[in-house]
Amino acid sequence: MGEDVNILEELDRVQQKGLDALASVQNEADLQAWRTAHLGRSAPVMLAFTRLGQISKEMRPAVGQKANQVKVALETALEARAEVVKNASLRQKLDTEQLDVTLPGRRPTLGRLHPAAQALSEIIHIFEEMGFQEYRSPEVETDEVNFELLNIPAHHPARDMWDTFHTTVPGTILRTHTSPGQIHAMRELCPKPIRVILPGMVYRYEQTNASHEMQFNQVELLAVGKNITLGDLKGTIEGFARRMFGETVRVRMRPSYFPFTEPSADVVMECFVCDSKGCQVCKYSGWLEIAGCGMLHPVVLQNGGYDPAVYSGFAAGLGPERIALLKYQVDDIRNFWQNDIRFLEQF
């Protein structure tokens, strides 16, 4: 009887010995050897099963149960250890497959939109959100629509503001601004209310240099209705500036002159390059000019078919290239139409 009790203790020891040995197993081969030694046919726990017949009847179930427990415990531990060993050896293998992750990737060719087009569409997008729709008008215009209907008669001093390319067809010019689109839009849409943006290329008879181009984009805003005020114009432009340049930007509208608006205004914005401390970009004034605007002149409303005693409206003009120039601090506006791939690829 006493000897049988010893068998139970012996089995406990077998289990402990097996687990201890397993803890130091590091690879697949050792794992096999351990299996043979501790769970193989001649392993102590297995021998305990074969010797069950030699044990007293009363003790036989207890010893059998115990041997089974030890076997399960050893098998479970083996499985767990096998997983650890497998992971470790996989890791070892992966470690030998190390790439130089700093080598350059294989890039698909990325096409880009032209920076002027990007700036233009950013501006258009903002105004579209504010309820303005795109409207286009021709680039070759008559003197009448480009000037006269906009309250700029021949020989008016205000004509100095636009140096003009004339074509060989008398009375036909390259538009000097997008404003003639005001006349086209009004005449098409009158008497309905209007809220449009007129983007497009305009031309100036001007020697090109770092800050002047003979061809550039403009975006013109036009709103016509029965209750549109200078305050509305201010709100619209400020809303644009916040979306374009950030929520906290300081914008000012100050009196200016355009023949086709009255009152007229320039919109300036604090210089984001120097934080208004003064720099070359803002010519040490702390301010950047971003738009010209004003309430539609009664003559222009009339020429568009609207009664200026009943209707009012505003117009504003922005230069996308100039805004891009400021935003990216491009020092030469001629970069835009030179189309050097080394410039274009940076946007």
Place this chain on the structure above:
Amino acid sequence: MKVPLSWLKEYVDIDLSLIELSDVLTMAGLEVEDVLLVGLPNPYEQAGAPQRREVSIHGLSWDPEKLVVAQIDEVMPHPNADRLVLCRLNDGTGELVVLTGAPNLFEYKGIGPLAKPLKVAYAREGARLYDGHQPGLVLTTLKRTKIRGVDSFSMVCSEKELGISEEHEGIIILDDNAPTGMPLVEYMGDAVLEVNILPNMIRNASLVGIAREVAALTRKPLRKPQTSLPANGPSIAGKARIQITDPQLNARFVLGMLEGAEQRPSPYRVQLRLRLAGMRPINAVVDATNYVMLEIGQPLHAFDYDVLVKRAGGQTPTIITRAAHPGEKLTTLDGAVRKLDDFTVLVCDTAGALSLAGVMGGLESEITPATRNILLEGATWNFVNTRRTIFSQKLSSEAGYRFSRGVHPALSSEGVKLCLLRMAEWSGGVIYSDLVDEYPLPAADVKAEISTGDVKRLLGIELAADEIAALLGRLEFACRVEGDTVFVQTPPHRMDIGTGVIGRADLAEEVARIYGYDRIPSTYMAEELPEARIRRPIQVEKLVRETLARLGLQEVINYRLTSPEREARLTAAQPEAAQPASITIKNPLSPERSVMRRSLLAAVLDTLEKNARLRDRLALFEVGPVFLPVEGQPLPDEAPRLAMAMTGVRRTDAWDSHDAAQLDFYDLKGVVEALLDSLHIGNVSYAPAEHPAFHPGKSTQVSANGVVLGVLGELHPQVKARYDFLAPAVLAAEFDLAALVEASASRYEIQPVPVFPPVLEDLALIVDESVLAVDVEAAIRQGGGKLLTEVRLFDIFRGEQIGAGKKSLAYALSYQAADHTLSPGEANQIRQRILRRVEQAVGAQLRS
């Protein structure tokens, strides 16, 4: 307009800082572009200065300790240098000797102690000045040195050294009343505001004009200069007559007279002001005309009276104003003989033309050192004629600048009177007590009105009628309030206010300006939203541009102005063929940019060429109009186009692969196919193209539903040879964007995702070399019917095994039914139908 602060203060009290004053003016539409310091301290460099800039301020500040008024008591010869003198000078603290080479002191050299000491600007050791001997403005600090053995540690200054002007010929000699020892900055330190005068504010192109605005904006009284002539002078009656031929050209002409003037320089104070205002002092008489023009805005012209009398044969001179005769000529002050246009207005006498009215005087009647008696002209000229004359004669002048924008006739007499007073003060002489004044076309007495409703409707602010009247009153409008309306009479210096509904807008601007744009609250339109409209061309254009960028092409935007020669590079085969007409620029900046483009592809190829050596692979596109003249119409057809061009290697080198394969026809075609696919353009066909710019065997015309969309292909070798390209091939395409818009589908059907698996099969078909792939595919599709869902050409093989003149086209096919899995028998049936069809249609044999 350059506005010296000290001069401005003569007409209005200013208790604002330089920064505040600049801001007040700028916010009223008189933008102060920058401020040049001529002595005064820089407010941004002082303690507690604002961090944020409101205006650009630069220039030289004069240290009150180092720069003072001094007097020279004696000018002595230098012991061993002829071109230097030694000055015995008193700077208020004591006597010292200063060395200088100033030529304007040589007349005093060696004549002993001066009866009347010379007042000068004296710089002590350590003073910060501009270097007079270097070009431009170079700051320097005055250091002790030895010149020709004489110790030198201080100096007397020229205008250049003090930052007043470029003048460095001699030293400044101040007016006699300058107090010796006074800091120079206190005596004459100044700041010059550069004010941008808007075209409708020519009334402010004068010191009084600016002062009037400052007065209105800061609620201070305006001090206008006093202009009454002394009553005890002789009368001008019988001295001169005026004959105005056309009042539309010359609304008013005023003459005044001064007898016995002496030709001498103006006082230094006057010269300094003229210089700071950007004009060159000449002599007291001419300076007075310029001074008064700057002061009140009326240009004036002085004639030598005795010359006029001589020209009139000793009779009373008659001044005649008229338009120039055909072929008439005049020699102007600058010595140029000018051929005159019929729109040029002249001031003449009975002997002929005297001057270009309002622009420039003639040489003959000019003021000379011998002039003693002066006939002074103050007139009003038609601004359009003046403007055209300026352009035609390429003559810009301060007078022309003002007259070409409109000077109010009320200023003619004011200007003459004020100028006579100034002349007499600076050059001596007796002023005649009255004027000859012809005023045949009085200025319109403009009456306008504005109501509280107008202010609300246009500006969005609520102002009472009295408040509106008060704001306008500050600008000298005479206002009368009746109920909600303010009735306004325009003051006699401005001509920019209209009547009726225009006047309301003009007055609204004045109300807003004086009220302050800053104070108008920002609102958002409460107006009803206009109906939204669909703009298909704009949407499709955007989609085209974005798709091409996604496909790896870089967008470019070129000048629309080009030259016929550039565009002619594209028409290879017939260089002598007449070029089609273009929109031609009458005044081109250069021959390179003389016409509006007719070809967008030509522009894109130019850009491709410019960049060709910068990259191994280039793929560019542009979207935009070409300009096609329309017979019998003034305006061209602005036809929207899409052009693409690519050249170089298909794939740029990577560090582990070096594939030199070049882009070819099929690369560009693939881009086009993908583009048309993204636009959902169906029924596309490719036919060989006959286009002069393209290789006849490697180009195709693209159509959809029989409508031509564009052309694509490899450039004709002769065309390519006209460009500087290294790569063997240049691929190009030009499309009609309007046709793409028309063909693109805004709505299209999509197929359900299949539930049952397809049967996949490869078929290799042997056909004659001449058979087109498009015909083989069409036959396969016809044979396969609806159950054939996909046809993909995956290989082309040529070789001995299949015989000469043959090619094998290998297709991957998918057969699929929507409602069941196809059985092997069904698949076989489809296959047999396809094989029969391709044999019939294109003579294809299955390759075993």
